[in-house]
Amino acid sequence: MDETESPTHPHAPPAPQRVPWGHAITAGLLLTALNAVKPVHIDDHVFLAYGAEFAAHPLDPYAFRYGSPYVTPANELLSPPVFLYWLGAGITLVGDRPVYLKLWLAPFALILAGAIAFLSTRLAPTLRVPLVWLGLISPTILPGFNFMLDVPVLALGLTALAVVVRSVERDSWLLALAAGLLAGLAIQTKYTGLVSCATILTYCVLRGRPVRGVAVVTCAVALAVGWECLVALAQGDSHFLVQFRQRQGSPVQRAGHLVLPLFSQVAGLAPAVALLGLKALRWSNRATLLAGAGVATGFALLAIVPSQGALITGSNGKPVLTPSNVVYGLLAALVWGTFARAGWELLRENRTPTAPDRSLNGFLLAWFVLELGGYFALSPFPAARRVVGPVLVMTLVVGRLAHRRSVPPHTAAVIASFGVALALLFFGADVLEARAGKAAAFEVAHGTNRPVEGGTFWHLSWWGFSYYADREGLTPLQLNERALRPGDLLAVHDMPEFLAVLARHPEIVLEQIDAVTTGDEFPLRLAPGYYDGRTPMENRRTGRLHVLVFRVVAVTHR
Structure with missing residues (x-):
């Protein structure tokens, strides 16, 4: 990726653009601090228990049994090691003290913020600061951080991609090796880290560095496979293979159950991204403001009207149409319609011979397709955390188009503020x-x-x-x-x-x-x-x- 490009004068010498490290650090620390005030929630208790066991016997970390109402071998519950070793180290240092342990997670928040800032500077330099806040303090990331695996795997995978980008810019094989190690750690944080390997390989191929991409992916997979072999020696079976064999039902049937939740989860989590997309599509400020007011009205209706009250009832007496259906249906039309149009505009731009660095547009859209593939292939059930990757890529796609269409930074900053406010709404409800x-x-x-x-x-x-x-x-x-x-x-x-x-x-x-x-x-x-x-x-x-x-x-x- 080029460090900069001029959206209005593609042949002019680019002005130097610095990565907004100050904003990245501030946003990362804010994410850490807010997460620390939330009590232990959802699956946090599982990872805290596993972290303590990993700290107690690090050379054979799955040598225990866990569960309720039935105890099972620890190797049977999905829990790759990287985050658990880090959490276990924190438990060794400060004990079972959730606030301090969440502060111990600051490196994941900071490297995620830094990776978003770095990639935003390469993809949309004029909007790099709003994209840091829109991408990091979002409804997908802020409420879902907890002690769970999704933010750490995103942090490691995105950092691996950023390091690969830098390795191509500097033609550095040392950085490529570092990226491979980071990608391997991402895989062993959560197996969805495999998507990062595919993304890195795609980027390197599109940038004319296929050998580098293969080398990075080989390094990552070798690290992950090596760990699985160690677990198999200690426990008699690979942790990955145990999880793989637990998957039931046909892949087509599983994917079918994930289609509608993909549309509705993203619809509720990414309306601010859609507003930036509207500006990139050259909607007026007034029209975009009205769309934002419509989004706010939708969430207000969710607060006022019983979500599952029947607006239309079927012959069997069950609701056919509910207020929730209406709100999320309209949000889905806004979010997915805007994103589809933004993606199409980037493809159209690629047809222009004078368009600068056209491979970046293709890479972003290919990356989104890979994230969707990972969602359908690796998600056992629908949830907001399953779409963290797709939503972040959507943010970068509309951010790039907004940069190419010269959306003013202050306008993007207002939209990012709306996104942060929405994230705080989600977070506040989750704290309760x-x-x-x-x-x-x-x-x-x-x-x-x-x-x-x-x-x-x-x-x-x-x-x-x-x-x-x-x-x-x-x-x-x-x-x-x-x-x-x-x-x-x-x-x-x-x-x-x-x-x-x-x-x-x-x-x-x-x-x-x-x-x-x-x-x-x-x-x-x-x-x-x-x-x-x-x-x-x-x-x-x-x-x-x-x-x-x-x-x-x-x-x-x-």
């Missing part, structure tokens, strides 16, 4: 979700219900509630390891999956003695849809988290 889990664990543990003398207070739960229940002295239910006894108590996160587990054990006779509900007055929620569902945000009419407390009356034998 996390606090509800923490509050529920405290209320259950310190309520009036107690097991019989010598009995156990168990919990059957996921998310942050599970982590805080452990800290409050409750014991995770492990039906294949430890048996319940009459007089024990069991706190159950009120979810269909857990109630189904109990229904499969009629020998355990339970009596419900209490129900705990925690929440607040804020009308929007992210869980579960943001983390496992079709839409990232919905209306909330009941409490955020419900826990049922049972007493074990009897345990019979089948």
Whole structure:
């Protein structure tokens, strides 16, 4: 990638453009600080547990069993090692202290911010500062950072691409080797890092450096395969192969279930990207402002109107059209329609013989196709974190077109501010979700219900509630390891999956003695849809988290 290019005078000598490192560092530190104030949430408790085990026996990190309601070998739960070793090192230094451990994740936020800043400077130098904020403090990245794998793998993969770009500019094989090591670390952070290898190879081929691309990918794959061999020697099987064999159903059927969530998740997460795209397509300020007002109105309707209330009911009595369908349908038309037109305009620009560095346009669109391929091939279920890569590439695509069409930086900055505000809305709702889990664990543990003398207070739960229940002295239910006894108590996160587990054990006779509900007055929620569902945000009419407390009356034998 060229360091600069002039959008209005393609043959004029480019003015020097510096990477906005100050903005990158500020945005990265802000991302870290905001993440640190959120309590443990969703799958964080799993990675904290694994991190502690990795720290305890680093040479054989999967040598333990984990899980609830059934314990399984640690190698069977998807958890590649790179992030877990880093988290384990933090636990060794500061202990099980979530705020400090989230601050320990600052390097991932900073290298991600730096990679976005570097690539934005190469692709859209006049808009490089707004793109840093629009790309990093976004609804896909800010709420979803947590202790989870998606931001770290994106950080390592994007940094590997940035280093490859620099290696081509400087013709440096040393940098190419560094990129291969980073890409290998990305793969072993989360297997979606394989998409980074394909992206790097595509870039090198389009820049006339296919040998360099093959060398980088070979280095990355060799590192990843070497680790898998070590795990196989210690555990008897490769961690990757264990996960691969767990995938069920036909690939076509799995992909079919991901199509609609792709449109609706991106629709809710990327409207600010669409607004920048409208300016790149030469919409007037007034028209773009009206579109932004429409987006804000859509989210306001989600807050005011019950999302799943039936606007049209089918013959079977089930809703056919809901307010949520309408809002996300209109957002999808805006986001995907704008992006499709922006991509088409970049392709049209490539047909102009005088267009500068046409391979960059082709690379960006090819990169987006690769991200979509990774989404369908590697996503076990829909969630906002599955589209982090596609949304970021969409941001760079519309940013490049906006640069080529001379969108003023101050206009892009206003749109980026709108995107940051939307990210904070998502983040605020998610903080409330996390606090509800923490509050529920405290209320259950310190309520009036107690097991019989010598009995156990168990919990059957996921998310942050599970982590805080452990800290409050409750014991995770492990039906294949430890048996319940009459007089024990069991706190159950009120979810269909857990109630189904109990229904499969009629020998355990339970009596419900209490129900705990925690929440607040804020009308929007992210869980579960943001983390496992079709839409990232919905209306909330009941409490955020419900826990049922049972007493074990009897345990019979089948």
